[in-house]
Amino acid sequence: MALSRCSTPQPAAPAQFMFVRPRCSQCPRRRAGRSLGGVGSGRALRPTRTPPAAGPPRVDAASSPSPPPAAQLSRDESEESIVGWNWTGSDEFTPLGDRRDAPPLPLPRLKHSKRVVLVRHGQSTWNARNRIQGSSNFSVLTEMGQAQAQAAQALLASWEFECMFVSPLKRAAETGEIVWGGRQAPRLTLPSLREIDLYTFQGLDKLENRSLYPEQYANWQNNPAEFTIDGHAPVRELWYRASLAWREILYAKPLRNCGLVVAHNAVNQALLCTALGLPPAFFRRFAQSNAAFTVLDFDYAEGARGEGGAGQRQALPPRVRVERMNQFPDRPMTPTKLGKSVPNRLVMICGEATSPAVQASLNMLAGNGVSTPPLIGVGSTAQQVLDVKTAVQAALATPGDGRSVIAVVSAEACQRLLGECLGPAEVAPQQAEQSSDQQGSQQLGPAAVGSLFHMSEGGVTIVNWPQSQRELTRGTVLCTNYQLPAKLAGEEEPEAA
Numbered sequence: 467m468a469l470s471r472c473s474t475p476q477p478a479a480p481a482q483f484m485f486v487r488p489r490c491s492q493c494p495r496r497r498a499g500r501s502l503g504g505v506g507s508g509r510a511l512r513p514t515r516t517p518p519a520a521g522p523p524r525v526d527a528a529s530s531p532s533p534p535p536a537a538q539l540s541r542d543e544s545e546e547s548i549v550g551w552n553w554t555g556s557d558e559f560t561p562l563g564d565r566r567d568a569p570p571l572p573l574p575r576l577k578h579s580k581r582v583v584l585v586r587h588g589q590s591t592w593n594a595r596n597r598i599q600g601s602s603n604f605s606v607l608t609e610m611g612q613a614q615a616q617a618a619q620a621l622l623a624s625w626e627f628e629c630m631f632v633s634p635l636k637r638a639a640e641t642g643e644i645v646w647g648g649r650q651a652p653r654l655t656l657p658s659l660r661e662i663d664l665y666t667f668q669g670l671d672k673l674e675n676r677s678l679y680p681e682q683y684a685n686w687q688n689n690p691a692e693f694t695i696d697g698h699a700p701v702r703e704l705w706y707r708a709s710l711a712w713r714e715i716l717y718a719k720p721l722r723n724c725g726l727v728v729a730h731n732a733v734n735q736a737l738l739c740t741a742l743g744l745p746p747a748f749f750r751r752f753a754q755s756n757a758a759f760t761v762l763d764f765d766y767a768e769g770a771r772g773e774g775g776a777g778q779r780q781a782l783p784p785r786v787r788v789e790r791m792n793q794f795p796d797r798p799m800t801p802t803k804l805g806k807s808v809p810n811r812l813v814m815i816c817g818e819a820t821s822p823a824v825q826a827s828l829n830m831l832a833g834n835g836v837s838t839p840p841l842i843g844v845g846s847t848a849q850q851v852l853d854v855k856t857a858v859q860a861a862l863a864t865p866g867d868g869r870s871v872i873a874v875v876s877a878e879a880c881q882r883l884l885g886e887c888l889g890p891a892e893v894a895p896q897q898a899e900q901s902s903d904q905q906g907s908q909q910l911g912p913a914a915v916g917s918l919f920h921m922s923e924g925g926v927t928i929v930n931w932p933q934s935q936r937e938l939t940r941g942t943v944l945c946t947n948y949q950l951p952a953k954l955a956g957e958e959e960p961e962a963a
Contacts, residue, residue, distance in 0.1 A: 553665045553666045553668070553696060555696075557601075559601065559657060559660065559663070562657055562658075564657075564658060564703075564706070564707045564710055565663060565698060565703050565707075566703060566706050566707075567698070567699045567702045567703055567706070568702075568706045569705075569706070570705050570706055570708065570709035570740045571706070571709040571710065571713065572709075572783075573709075573712055573713075573716070573740075573741065573764075573783060573784060573786070574712070574713055574716050574717055575781040575782070575783065575784070576716060576764060576766050576781065576784050577766070577781065578722075578766050579723075579763070579764060579765045579766045579784070580716065580721060580722075580723060580724070580725070580763075580764045580784075581723065581724045581725075581761065581762070581763050581764070581789075582715060582716075582721075582724075582725050582726075582727060582761075582762050582764070583622070583625065583627070583724070583725070583726050583727065583759050583760070583761050583762075584727045584729065584734045584737055584738065584754075584759060584760040584761075584762065585618060585622075585641065585642075585645055585726065585727065585728045585729075585757065585758070585759045586641075586728075586729065586730060586731055586734055586754045586755065586756055586757065586758055586759075587607070587611070587615070587633075587637045587638040587640070587641040587728065587729070587730060587756065587757070588607050588608075588610070588611030588612060588613070588614035588615040588618075588637075588640075588641050588644075588756050588757045589607065589608050589610045589611035589614060589756045589757075590605040590606060590607055590608065590611055590637040591605045591606055591607075591608055592604070592605035593605070593608075593611070593756065594608050594610075595671060596671050596672050596673075597669065597670070597671045597672075598664060598667050598668055598669065598670050598671070598672065598675060599637075599661060599668065600661055600662055600663055600664030600665070600667065600668035601635065601660045601661050601662065601663045601664070601668070602668045602669060603634075603635045603636055604669075605636070605637050606636050606637055606640060607637055607640050607641065611637070611641070611756065611757070612640075612644065614756050614757035614795060615640070615641045615644035615645055615757050616644055617757060617795030617796070618641075618644075618645050618757040618758075618759060618795050619644055619645045619646075619647050620795075621759070621793070621795055621951060622645060622647075622726070622759065623647060625724065625726075626723075626724060627646075627649065627651065627724055627725060627726045628651055628652075628720055628721055628722055628723060628724060628725060629651055629652040629653070629654060629718065629720035629721055629725050629726070630642055630646050630649075630651070630652070630653045630654070630725070630726045630727075630728065631654050631655075631656050631659060631711075631714075631715055631718070631725060631726070631727045631728070632653065632654070632655055632656070632659065632727070632728045632729070633655075633656070633659040633660050633661070633728065633729045633730060633733070634655050634656075634657055634659075634660060635660055635661060635730070637730075638659070638728050638729055638730060639655075639728075641728055641757065642726075642728035645726070645728060645757075646726070651720070652720040654718065654720070656711060656714055656715070658707050658708075658710045658711035658714060659711055659727065659728075659729040659730075659733055660729075660730070660733065661729070661730035661731070661732055661733055662700050662701070662703075662704045662730075662732035662733060662736075663698065663700055663703060663704070664695070664700055665695050665696040665698055665700070666695055666696055667679075667682075667686070667695060682695060690746075690749045690750060691745070691746035691747050691749055701732075701746045701749050702746050704732060704733060704736045704746075705736050705739070705740055705745075705746050707733075707736070708733060708736035708737045708739075708740045709740050711733075711737060712737065712740065712741065715727065716764065731754045732749070734754045734760065735748075735749060735750070735751075735752055735754055736749075737762075738752055738760060738762070738788070738791070739752070741762055741764075741786045742786055742788070742893075742918050743891075743893040744891050744893065745891070745892055745893070747892075748888075748891070750942065751888060751941075751942055751943060752791060752792070752942075752943050753792050753942060753943060753944045753945070754792060755792055755794045756794075757794065757795055758792045758793055758794035758795070758945075759792075759793050760788065760790065760791045760792055760793070761788070761789035761790050761791075761793075762786060762787070762788060762789070763786065763787045763788075763789055763920075764784040764785075764786055765784055765785040765786075765787065766781070766784060767781070767782040767783070767784065767785055768780065768781055768782055786918070787918060787919070787920055788918060788919045788920060788946060788947075789920045789947065790920070790925070790945075790946060790947040790948065790949060791919070791943065791945060791946040791947070792943075792944065792945040792946070792948075793945065793948055793949060794945070795951075797830060797833075797834055798834075798926060798928055798944065798945055798948055808867055808868035808933075809868045809930040809931055809932055809933065810858075810861050810862055810868045810869050810870075810930070810931045810932075810933065810935075811868065811869075811870050811871070811928060811929060811930045811931070811944075812854070812858050812870075812871045812873070812883070812887065812928070812929045812941070813831065813836070813870060813871070813872045813873070813926065813927075813928050814854075814873050814874075814875060814879075814880045814883060814884075814926070814927045814928075814929075815827050815828065815840070815872070815873070815874045815875075815924065815925070815926055816875070816876070816877050816880045816921040816922060816923060816924065816925045816926075816927070816947070817874065817876075817877070817923040817924055817925075818874075818923075819840075819842045819874045821923055821924065822924075823923045823924025823950075824874055824923065824924050826924060826950055827924045827925075827926050827950055828840065828874075830926075830950055831872070831926075836870065836872065838870045838871070838872050839872070840872040840873060840874050841853070841854065841857060841871065841872065841873040841874070842873075842874050843873060843874060843875035843876060843879055847876060847878045847879045847882060850873075850875045850876060850879040851875075851879050851882045851883055851886070854871065854873045854875065854879070854883055855883070855886060855938065857871045857873075858871050858887075858938060859938055862931060862935070862936050862937075862938065863936065865933075866933075867933075868933055877921040877922070880916075880921045880925075880927055881913070881916030881917055881919060881921055882912055882913055882916050883916070884915075884916045884919055884927060884929070884943070884946065885911070885912030885913055885914070885915035885916030885917075886912045886916075886938060886939065887929045887938060887939065887941035887943070888912075888915050888916075888939065888941065888943070889912075889915075889939030889940065890909060890910060890911055890912065890915070890939075891909075891910045891915050892907050892908075892909055892910075893907060893908050893909075893910050919946045919947065920947055921946075921947055922947055922949070924949075924950065925946075925947035925948060925949060926945065926947070926948040926950075927943075927945065927946045927947060927948070928943070928944040928945050928948070929941040929942065929943050929944065930942050930943075930944050
């Protein structure tokens with residue numbers, strides 16, 4: 467055995483709303499009105515404020531008036547004031563024409579490298595109530611959500627952002643205002659960054675949705691890339707819209723080197739996947755926790771010169787790499803990160819077991835109650851990958867409570883293992899403009915998928931599997947290359963601070 471154990475993670479049309487009497491879950495009229503038909507069918511949601519107008523990107527001067535205070539927003543938006551919402555076939559975003567069931571557009575070619583940081587909004591009132599939000603605009607941040615945004619602001623305070631791109635929805639706009647922290651730089655509102663459009667499902671809590679629409683809800687949960695509702699394919703539409711957002715972001719004049727994006731769970735997943743060329747089948751494979759951030763590097767590349775070596779070099783598609791994914795303000799593997807039940811999980815720490823950074827990460831995990839002795843990788847990359855895979859497959863095959871496999875392995879082994887857990891990917895040529903003779907999908911194996919993710923010394927990567935999941939290649943990635951915050955590194959490994 468090559469692993470040893472040692473003892474020691476365009477102007478918009480107005481939205482069409484219907485007003486109804488207060489919510490009553492037993493009302494036959496209310497229940498009968500919820501069909502998946504289309505215009506005029508469904509629910510009614512009573513807004514307490516006018517939804518935002520959607521249109522072309524809006525640049526707000528740094529001196530522009532601030533939104534109402536967070537606490538006031540939370541008081542104004544009470545759950546009791548929301549009764550239901552009626553999808554009438556159009557809303558304030560319809561004139562944008564971005565709800566298309568079409569393949570994502572290719573990434574634009576760049577003149578130089580750029581970095582983009584994605585942040586999800588803090589916990590919202592509808593997050594707390596387990597209510598489906600979609601692109602509705604009624605929920606705001608809870609007190610916990612405000613605290614999460616402030617924690618993210620502290621983590622990103624020293625980052626030199628040149629501009630911020632933010633969703634028009636209140637929960638994201640409020641988070642952005644907090645995370646931005648008073649920077650004197652452009653703020654751009656992009657309707658393309660709104661959350662996934664879920665049409666009739668919006669406003670339902672998940673138990674209600676399961677009982678009213680069991681077949682559709684099951685499809686949404688089990689096969690979201692093929693899920694349809696009200697004549698729309700929400701996930702495939704989202705992938706297309708994310709590709710539009712990338713063009714707005716990467717071509718924006720204020721963005722020269724590093725920009726901040728504040729948006730939502732599903733749309734951040736789509737931004738991540740479309741940047742990497744991963745298809746809609748990867749929806750829900752990458753966690754995006756409240757107020758967590760993901761760092762994407764778009765590296766400039768150029769090709770050979772023209773015929774005979776003359777002429778300028780032609781820009782190639784940017785090489786996109788994930789520097790880290792889902793870096794949340796608190797520690798990994800806390801109960802809020804594990805879901806409703808304890809999953810099987812693989813925790814990989816990159817580097818040599820004796821390095822201070824690795825020891826700090828191991829101490830952090832131990833402080834979270836992780837008592838499983840780590841496997842220490844020795845030998846070749848192939849041997850490390852084989853031994854860790856064997857341990858994970860044994861955990862997945864064992865019924866009962868979730869089991870953890872903790873492994874300290876090399877950067878290359880971390881990448882290969884991450885690729886094995888995600889499975890092969892059918893990648894479309896959407897990362898750049900392609901000539902007609904270059905079109906067609908490409909199959910990426912585990913090594914190629916894993917290489918899209920950077921691994922650094924001490925970085926923690928966590929993959930979860932529900933207890934019912936037995937396939938190694940169906941893991942959900944909680945985080946990649948999680949970096950221990952300086953204050954935690956200082957508490958647990960003073961020399962590394």
